[in-house]
Amino acid sequence: MSTYNGEKYIKTQLDSILAQDYEEIDLLIRDDGSTDSTREILSAYAKKYSSITWYSGKNIGVQKSFFDLILKANLERDYYAFADQDDKWLPGKISRAVSILKDYSKSMPVLYCSDKVIVDEELQPIKVTVSRVMKKTSFGNALVQDMCTGCTAVMNKKLLDIMRVRIPEFTIMHDWWFYLTATCFGEVYYDKESYILYRQHGSNTSGAMINKNNLFRYRLQQLFKPRGEIYYQASNFLTVFGNNDLSSNNQDIDLPKISIENMKLIKDLLKSRQKFLYRIKLTLTSKLYRQKVLDNIILKFIILIGKL
Template structure:
């Protein structure tokens, strides 16, 4: 693909990507928060993933009201595939690509903040931005969140076994978008984890501890975030049972799509071979570069690797 260059003296355009599915209860509130942004140079692209409620009516209303709003209707593919399909539709230019969920609410300065992050980006290598959120219930009442002041350290070794990128907080340059759509994965745990893997392998990942949106928690969330230690543990156990072998399968897919060299290639081989080789398994478990952010979590996952459960 050829990337259309914009005048370097101009502000970069922001392209917002959203996938919707039966989001009628919260969609209007989210779109209002987008159009209330202090940074105005943006365009919204929405792919509807086969909604059966009022979602399409709301999208039509915004299409009629705003010239910088487009939406497309599609078959139900699930959130991850829907976002990848949308990424192949949107124009590829020297812009900032910002991802949005249908049920959150953005703080007014979110786009301005992200623009500042990417303002000096030369678009020569993939860059992924992601960050923290304000957890809220379905009425946008803030939920208590345990915060230990822990810093997040993005790395490829971390990306192999843990996702720190919440999709609704993510933004990227066109260099990363171009790489992601060259060959869309047939299997990925979620699109945002695939973003993190790719950017950590080939470019830069920026994790921002300043939350820029209310991350609404409700029964319809495709992926939620527990507000307490107990709920997070319960969610992790559920996900492990539901997606057994998901980590090794995703790593296998990544290695088939991309050419990986050097230290990163060695880390991939640790994951790919640990079930068949006791030596490779021990190498994985003792490798300090393959790690999760939380120390206790890291120990648990290393035990699961020894048990060949990931």
């Protein structure tokens, strides 16, 4: 868990993690430079519960904070989950994820993620009129869309090991990097059931689309905002995983190779920024897509104007 000025909600989240019906849970927390009473709360919980460990750091932002946690994780564990400070986990969240992950080979990198119940500040459900569609997970989807909400993510050790080898200089969001890595080298299991109360409030780093007005405004902003992040993220992914001769954080772990098919797709994506013929090619392929029909149409338009 990464925390930052979370005094208002963090006790609820910590209590919900401690109340999980999966008993073997250790909680590692990095505080990202809080200026409220968050650190005092963490200290009190750590003194009371031996399963909780925390450390403080400079304010580096949520993404870098989570990647720092990845580097400091206890490598003797089989599964790793990510938690936000302001949600509430339902009792079976971890046991459900583990029941899925344990059916996969330990040699395969696997990511579990799920839907979520959107709630207000008082944990009361908010009416959601925008459905979250998950038709198929794939590397082609992950290149252009993040379908993993980080607070629902649970991964096996193999996936964590791969991500620890080299930390990216840039990614749009840390959970998007999880999704990219898992779809490129292993498997993603998306659970349509929810085991988490996802709190929406004014201080959220990111939020969920809950109605058509929110979604329309988001799509409009996506069309007209300065773009290029998807190209940059893809380029960083190629830098991290496309050259196995680069130095790594752990020399004992061999990086998997990007498949020929995935390598071709990511290189075509990067070439499309400068070459119109590649843009045409990408609009015609079914391998690069977003989950919803309208979002996919918008994607094709953005590809054509070279603004990913």
